Amino acid sequence: MTFVAGPVAVPTATQRRLFSRITVLSFLLCVLLPVLASAGYYAFLAVDRFAVETKFAIRSPGVTASTDLLGIVTGSAASNSTVADSWMVVEYLESREFLDTLAQEVDLKALYAAPRGDILTRLAAEATTEDMVDFLPRVVSASFESSTQIITVETQAFSPEEATRMAEVVLSATSTLINAVSEKARQDTVRLAELELARAEQALRDQRAAIAAFRETEQKIDPTATVATQEGVLAQLQNRLASTRTELSSLREFLAPDAPSVRVLQSQIDSLERQIGTERARLGIGDAGAAAGSTGETITDSLNRSVTEYEALKVDLDFRQRAYLSALSSLEAARIEADRQQRYVATFVTPSQPQSARYPQVTLSMLLIGTVAFLIWGVLAMFIHILREHLT
Template sequence: MDSEAASQKDKKPANAPGQNVHVLNAKEVQKRSHGAQRRRRRWTIASFFLLVLAPLVAVIYYYTSVAADRYAVETKFAIRSASGSSPTDFLGIVSTVSTATSTTTDSYILIDFIESRDLVDRLNERFDLFEIYNHPNADILTRLDPEKSVEDVVSYMQRMISVYFDTSSQIITLEVQAFTAEDAQRVSAAILEISDSLVNEISELARRDAMRSAEKEVARVEQQLDDHRRALTAFRQSQQDIDPSASAGAQIQLLGELEGRLAEARARLDSLQGFLTDEAPSVRILKSQISAIEQQLDEQRNRLGRGQQAGTSDGANPNSASDNTLTSRVGTYEDLAIDLQFLQQAYITALASREAARLEADRAQRYLAAFVKPATPQRSTYPKRIQNILIFASFAVMLWGIGVMIVYVIREHSS
């Protein structure tokens, strides 16, 4: 007994004097739990009013009392090529695919242009955008401030102008918003006209690029052809001979006639010398005729060509620069004539190539085909009040619920 009393006495110092230990009963635990739950409930309700209901009331007030009506004009158009025939061969199919790819690229270029500052500048040249979009009917959130910079105007117009491109049908859908129906129709018609001018400019630029090479080739060959024609004319004037080839033919014919006359005279001389002496008048006359024919024959042969001169070695060229014989003239004339014929054929080929390039460029012409044109709307399309309010309410409740859940998870882990 003494030992147990001593052990209990030893355990007492664990509860030091001045240290009060309060043991909670079940009622107190339940009371504290209910208090914590009430605080969490009040915090949850307060956060719902602050983060959901108050913004939702503000949004409802804005869309029902402040938000201005906006009229929308929808336009549908497409960029088409002039070549509309359906191909039947492989090359035609390949060219059709290339044309479709080109029109797709042009469509993307047009979309980028509609969203660019260049369109805003061209629209400002036609009418004042600040006057249209700073309308008295516009509300404070959608009004275009006249103090805005050009970059801010571009961003604002990107909200008022929406463009969509359907890659399967190659159709571009353009929607333009404004605070009056007439302004929406006017801006949409101006954008369509500016886009049509841009497509025509791009098409004409591509056509000039395609024709530039063919035009240069035609001009080059035509210049060479004119130079050779002038060279041939100068040669004819200097030689006083229209066609040396024809003159050479006539010269050869004359030589043949002289040789025939010479042979005939020599035959007659041989016949007379058989029974007459050399001093006979008829023999002397015939010899004189033969001598004259031989001299004339030598002169005509010298005109045709000098032949192998006595003082000319075997390796020397008898047709020197000063040689003006008919043979040398024929050679020069034939060179000029062959070059002229070649250039004439090259000129015809260049003209055909230019015509083919022109036809191909015409087939590749682009144009803007608008099948849904801007029309004045009868009623406003924007803002979609009920839809926007429901979307805002859904997102607000969802974000509030996620935030409350995150807070509860954090408190559970911390406790």
């Protein structure tokens, strides 16, 4: 079987000229015109911009090298805190709050609005606050490298002095922010410990007042000490009584009952027995202690109540003293921990006045514009070619 090829459509000369003109026109519009416009802008309109680069890091005294588990955990927590603070600084430098701080030091419109700069880089003279917030990242750009935890800030202005001044303001505002955040965190850490110490101190003061009131009411400084003293006196009297009775028994063996020595010893025994009775009554021992007072309470009951109440007050006082000392130690530990977690701005690349303009980067910009324009034209030319093949 033999196949005969049909006629192949051949574009006419008019069609070829049309598509050639379209291709040339697209090249002029997509490549040549943007490149020439960019060249004209950089040659006649673009204004030099000076840039100052500042590098710093957020550091904490608590971030130290440690091989033990606790050190690794606490060090990791402190490191995470400084990373969060670093990202906070980057966000802050693009915020309305930073713009307000910046406005107190420099006049953005005076620095960046007409007649300063050029049509693409200047700030509109009638710019609102929101417009200035949007404009801010163009003159203050911040980046954070998480691997090194370094923040890099670049400030741009139309003169070296202004760019340096902007960098100094940025560094000052960042330090103020970190100090404020760090101080607030420190106060929050210490505040709870201070409140606990205040409660413990007040409880101790109240307990001491209760003991003072008890002593005023009972007219005794320490009932337990009073009892111990009286018991000691009673024991001495009883010893003396026993000794005197022994001596009297010995004398009666060879002396008459009415002998002067016997009468003297008997008199001493009677005196000692009366003293012992008095001391036993004070201690609430025996029948004397069972005698009811004016309130109907026996001496024994009164003494027991007084001692029991005082011992309870002393136990509470000891407990509250220990609680106070514990709260005092906790406050000191909280202060040490708060000081350890203090953050500060460690600057290692300080703002320095530039000697030459960094922007515009004409060569790089022209290469980028030319490359992008050529790629766009290449894609468009490919579609033109496909369209020509389809139509013919």
